Amino acid sequence: MGSSTSQLSKELLSEYQELTFLTKQEILLAHKTFIELLPPESQNVVDSLTAQVSRVPTEKVLTLPELKANPFKDRICRVFSTAPEKDSLSFEDFLDLLSVFSDAATPDIKSHYAFRIFDFDDDGTLNKEDLKQLVNRLTGTEEDTQLSPSEMNQLIQNILEESDIDRDGTINLSEFQHVISRSPDFTSSFKIVL
Amino acid sequence: MEAGGASGGQWVPRGPGPGPSLPALLSQLPSSATVRYRGPGIPPWGAPEPCLEQSGQGHQARGKAAPATSPEEPPESQALRELPWPMEAKRYLWKRQGDRPTKQVVGMRGSKGALLLGRAWAPLAGIPKMLEPWRTTLMKIGGQYGAGTESYFRLLRFLLGLNILGALFQGALTLLPLFLLGPLPQPPSPGVSQPCGSYDPRPGGLVDYPTLLTNLLSGEGHLEWSPLFYGFYPVQLRGGTFQLPLAYLLSTFVSGLLCLLLILRRSVSGLKQTLLSESGALTSYSHRIFSAWDFRLQGAGPAELRRRALRYELQVELEEAAARKSAEARSRGQWAALWGARTLLNLLMLALLGAAFYGIYWATDPDGRLQNDPVVQEVPILKLLVAYLPSIFMSGANLILPPVLGLLTGLEGYTRSRQVQLILLRWTVFLRLASLVVLLGSLWKQITCGGNPEAEACATCGYAYRELPCWETRLGQEMYKLLLFDLLTCLAVPLLVQFPRKLLGSMCGGPLGRLLGTLEFQVPDEVLGLVYGQTLVWVGGFYCPLLALLNTAKFLLLFYLKRFTLFTFFSPASRTFRASTANFFFPLVLLLGLALSAVPVLYGIFVIPPSKLCGPFQGQVNIWASIPNAIQGLSQGVRDFLFSLGTLSFAVPLMLASSILMVYTLTLASSYGRLVSTLKGHIKMESESKVLLAKRIVELGGKNHDLH
Numbered sequence: 001m002g003s004s005t006s007q008l009s010k011e012l013l014s015e016y017q018e019l020t021f022l023t024k025q026e027i028l029l030a031h032k033t034f035i036e037l038l039p040p041e042s043q044n045v046v047d048s049l050t051a052q053v054s055r056v057p058t059e060k061v062l063t064l065p066e067l068k069a070n071p072f073k074d075r076i077c078r079v080f081s082t083a084p085e086k087d088s089l090s091f092e093d094f095l096d097l098l099s100v101f102s103d104a105a106t107p108d109i110k111s112h113y114a115f116r117i118f119d120f121d122d123d124g125t126l127n128k129e130d131l132k133q134l135v136n137r138l139t140g141t142e143e144d145t146q147l148s149p150s151e152m153n154q155l156i157q158n159i160l161e162e163s164d165i166d167r168d169g170t171i172n173l174s175e176f177q178h179v180i181s182r183s184p185d186f187t188s189s190f191k192i193v194l
Numbered sequence: 195m196e197a198g199g200a201s202g203g204q205w206v207p208r209g210p211g212p213g214p215s216l217p218a219l220l221s222q223l224p225s226s227a228t229v230r231y232r233g234p235g236i237p238p239w240g241a242p243e244p245c246l247e248q249s250g251q252g253h254q255a256r257g258k259a260a261p262a263t264s265p266e267e268p269p270e271s272q273a274l275r276e277l278p279w280p281m282e283a284k285r286y287l288w289k290r291q292g293d294r295p296t297k298q299v300v301g302m303r304g305s306k307g308a309l310l311l312g313r314a315w316a317p318l319a320g321i322p323k324m325l326e327p328w329r330t331t332l333m334k335i336g337g338q339y340g341a342g343t344e345s346y347f348r349l350l351r352f353l354l355g356l357n358i359l360g361a362l363f364q365g366a367l368t369l370l371p372l373f374l375l376g377p378l379p380q381p382p383s384p385g386v387s388q389p390c391g392s393y394d395p396r397p398g399g400l401v402d403y404p405t406l407l408t409n410l411l412s413g414e415g416h417l418e419w420s421p422l423f424y425g426f427y428p429v430q431l432r433g434g435t436f437q438l439p440l441a442y443l444l445s446t447f448v449s450g451l452l453c454l455l456l457i458l459r460r461s462v463s464g465l466k467q468t469l470l471s472e473s474g475a476l477t478s479y480s481h482r483i484f485s486a487w488d489f490r491l492q493g494a495g496p497a498e499l500r501r502r503a504l505r506y507e508l509q510v511e512l513e514e515a516a517a518r519k520s521a522e523a524r525s526r527g528q529w530a531a532l533w534g535a536r537t538l539l540n541l542l543m544l545a546l547l548g549a550a551f552y553g554i555y556w557a558t559d560p561d562g563r564l565q566n567d568p569v570v571q572e573v574p575i576l577k578l579l580v581a582y583l584p585s586i587f588m589s590g591a592n593l594i595l596p597p598v599l600g601l602l603t604g605l606e607g608y609t610r611s612r613q614v615q616l617i618l619l620r621w622t623v624f625l626r627l628a629s630l631v632v633l634l635g636s637l638w639k640q641i642t643c644g645g646n647p648e649a650e651a652c653a654t655c656g657y658a659y660r661e662l663p664c665w666e667t668r669l670g671q672e673m674y675k676l677l678l679f680d681l682l683t684c685l686a687v688p689l690l691v692q693f694p695r696k697l698l699g700s701m702c703g704g705p706l707g708r709l710l711g712t713l714e715f716q717v718p719d720e721v722l723g724l725v726y727g728q729t730l731v732w733v734g735g736f737y738c739p740l741l742a743l744l745n746t747a748k749f750l751l752l753f754y755l756k757r758f759t760l761f762t763f764f765s766p767a768s769r770t771f772r773a774s775t776a777n778f779f780f781p782l783v784l785l786l787g788l789a790l791s792a793v794p795v796l797y798g799i800f801v802i803p804p805s806k807l808c809g810p811f812q813g814q815v816n817i818w819a820s821i822p823n824a825i826q827g828l829s830q831g832v833r834d835f836l837f838s839l840g841t842l843s844f845a846v847p848l849m850l851a852s853s854i855l856m857v858y859t860l861t862l863a864s865s866y867g868r869l870v871s872t873l874k875g876h877i878k879m880e881s882e883s884k885v886l887l888a889k890r891i892v893e894l895g896g897k898n899h900d901l902h
Contacts, residue, residue, distance in 0.1 A: 015285070015288075018274065018275070018288065019274055019275055019281060019284045019285060019288060020275050020281075021275050065492050065493075066492060068492075068494070069491060069492055069493055069494050069496070069497035070487075070489060070491075070497075071487065071497075071501075072487070080280075082236070082280045082282065092280070092281035092282070093280065093281070095281065096280055096281055099275065101489065106276055108276065109276055109277075109278055112278040113278060114484070115229075116278075118484075124226045124229050124230050125226070131483075134483065135483060135508075138483065138486050138487060138501065138504050138505075139501055139504055139505040139508065140501045140502075140505065145501070145502075145505060147505065147508065147509065151508075151509065151512050154512055155479065155483075155508065155512060158479040158515075159479050159480050159483060162478075162479055162480045163480045165874055165877050165878060165881075166877055166878050166880070166881025166882070167878055167881065167882065168881055168882075168885050172225070172226065172229070173229045174225075176484075179480045179481070179484065180484060180485070182481075183480075183481040183484065183485050184777075185341055185481070185485045186481075186484065186485040188336065188341065189341070189485050189487065189488040189489060189490070190485075190489055191333070191489055191490050192489050192490065193333065193490070
């Protein structure tokens with residue numbers, strides 16, 4: 001780590017520590033990982049930090065071993081991307097990603113982002129289609145690995161019955177957070193560490 | 195949906211028909227807009243892209259989209275990193291906050307100091323996390339094998355910490371003064387015959403190798419007169435200022451109390467989470483879906499396995515729900531038959547357990563018949579075998595019975611779900627801890643002549659002095675043997691059971707091979723093994739002070755061994771085990787073990803007379819007597835205070851106060867529960883009204899458009 005300490009300035013490090021849940025070592029490791037994903041001509045500190053110049057396209061980010069096997073990998077990159085087309089991540093987006101998935105993040109922010117990740121059609125609520133896609137991603141995308149339509153309907157019915165407090169047929173953020181708050185396994189499973 | 199600029203620069207997505215559609219209308223509401231707000235200057239979540247024409251109107255849209263709560267100004271007390279905004283927005287706000295250092299917030303002056311303290315403390319808060327050993331290992335295990343296996347290893351780490359603390363205490367209070375101050379005690383001379391028999395633990399000089407090995411394994415010979423056992427410690431040390439008996443007694447109490455506090459602290463956090471969930475059955479589907487995927491999982495293989503497991507579990511759960519519905523329609527005759535079968539099976543299980551307990555009782559050889567057999571005395575291997583017979587029987591029972599009990603429980607007709615696991619757990623807990631109780635019971639019978647102080651063997655000295663001149667050392671030896679045998683079993687099982695199974699599984703193909711070769715980590719059984727080992731140490735810690743140290747070494751070895759076998763032999767679990775139940779249930783079983791271990795220790799301290807020939811409590815009427823003697827030596831004021839603590843006038847108000855506190859807390863909890871359900875009803879009502887109004891607006895909007 002000796003060479004990388006001189007790469008990120010102290011003020012920048014402390015600013016990142018203030019604005020994310022990551023520790024100094026984690027930020028430096030993230031920077032190292034990010035630089036390796038950039039094309040060789042932009043692999044220096046200055047370029048890696050300027051979002052306009054260097055953004056890593058989503059396909060490259062998805063080659064990271066931590067994300068490769070994740071069924072929600074494309075949604076994760078889409079949620080954290082600040083590019084107009086939402087197809088690339090800058091270094092700060094990457095830090096945001098790691099911050100939310102870190103050990104120290106609050107359950108609140110984790111559930112907020114989980115909601116966004118599960119909201120496949122980006123309309124701010126989880127409706128039946130979102131839930132259907134969620135279950136399919138969990139069980140497998142091929143024909144023989146999916147649940148039968150009747151099982152799926154039954155399952156979604158059960159979920160809505162349990163979580164949809166206001167009975168409007170969708171799960172909004174506060175209902176989602178309410179359900180998640182009573183699931184103590186969520187915080188320990190919603191973690192990615194480099 | 196086409197995006198259209200309406201008259202006020204507001205972004206109103208239009209539906210396929212005339213007028214705003216229902217979902218579009220609902221998405222404009224403040225509650226939904228606050229969710230989508232992502233910070234100043236960033237387009238709100240869900241806005242159509244590209245929104246270049248909105249950038250100029252972005253400010254207005256932002257202002258209109260979130261009128262009431264003005265999300266530009268999150269409360270001062272919220273740390274910026276907790277906002278779900280991208281880095282740009284957070285930095286912008288941070289700079290703005292930094293430019294206004296003197297802004298006073300009314301009514302929050304006190305909390306501002308606390309806030310600054312919290313911010314200063316934050317970098318240091320990461321340090322305790324760094325000191326935790328094996329953090330990365332545990333995370334890897336949790337990701338690959340599930341939360342249940344991870345909680346087992348966490349418990350192992352916790353127990354390791356407990357043992358280190360206990361060993362430190364006992365070492366510091368008893369061993370250190372002994373080595374620093376007093377002369378190392380010599381064994382009592384054999385020639386002298388005293389009213390309570392003679393005690394000759396002197397090792398016979400040079401012994402041959404097999405005898406040395408058997409002595410090491412059974413705690414006799416050289417080990418008997420060593421700091422390992424109670425009998426070694428003298429009554430007085432040089433100098434006379436340090437009271438070794440008192441320190442010995444107090445170290446046991448203090449370490450026991452410390453263990454109790456730490457376990458309670460651990461179980462309270464688990465309890466908080468269990469209490470929060472109103473009823474596990476109510477939210478099982480949502481939990482199962484939303485927290486199903488463990489994001490720490492890496493690698494395509496484990497991910498595929500996890501997917502398969504999830505699918506299987508979901509299908510099973512849905513099937514069971516359907517089966518449960520049909521089961522409720524059982525006729526009375528069927529119910530009677532079911533319950534008849536259940537009682538029969540439970541009786542059978544009780545009979546099996548009774549047989550196991552009788553076997554253990556017989557193995558402890560209460561009448562000494564096997565030990566005094568001349569054939570056994572000749573051959574040292576047989577002697578060792580007889581000495582270890584109780585441990586062998588107990589381990590055998592613990593290995594054979596649980597699968598049999600599992601089979602029988604399966605026949606009871608419960609649905610194949612967590613119910614079965616819990617019921618099985620009940621029986622296995624009973625088996626493990628009760629076998630220890632049986633062993634202790636038979637030892638008690640030997641020491642106190644069946645609790646009859648008038649029996650001719652116990653009349654002179656209060657304990658059976660002829661067979662057990664130093665009964666505390668004998669008890670310590672039994673616990674030592676149990677510990678060693680437990681370790682040997684843990685070492686032998688991977689070698690003799692798991693490795694061959696894996697080998698056979700890979701050699702035979704087909705379903706048989708898969709059945710043999712798939713090994714899964716049985717979390718409840720393993721945890722019970724841990725609790726059993728720790729209970730042994732708690733029982734024996736008073737009579738064998740270095741037992742905690744030995745146990746530390748044993749648990750350390752166990753951690754690495756279990757981790758190695760886990761990664762080498764085991765496949766990921768096919769059923770998910772919820773960490774929350776584990777975190778609550780396991781400390782509870784530990785507490786049970788602690789309570790169980792307190793009984794023989796306290797009985798030995800208060801009731802049974804200490805040996806007259808060995809140990810720091812020689813010559814006293816019972817072990818506890820050293821404390822009142824010590825109190826007599828204190829000043830008058832302290833003495834009066836301590837005595838008043840034991841009187842009724844202190845105990846009764848204390849009990850009254852704690853019962854009042856308990857009743858108050860219970861009432862508070864139930865009233866909160868009622869409040870929560872009332873509020874839920876309110877939310878439902880409000881939302882129904884909202885949806886109704888929105889529908890009316892859509893209808894009217896459509897009608898208006900039609901009219902034009």
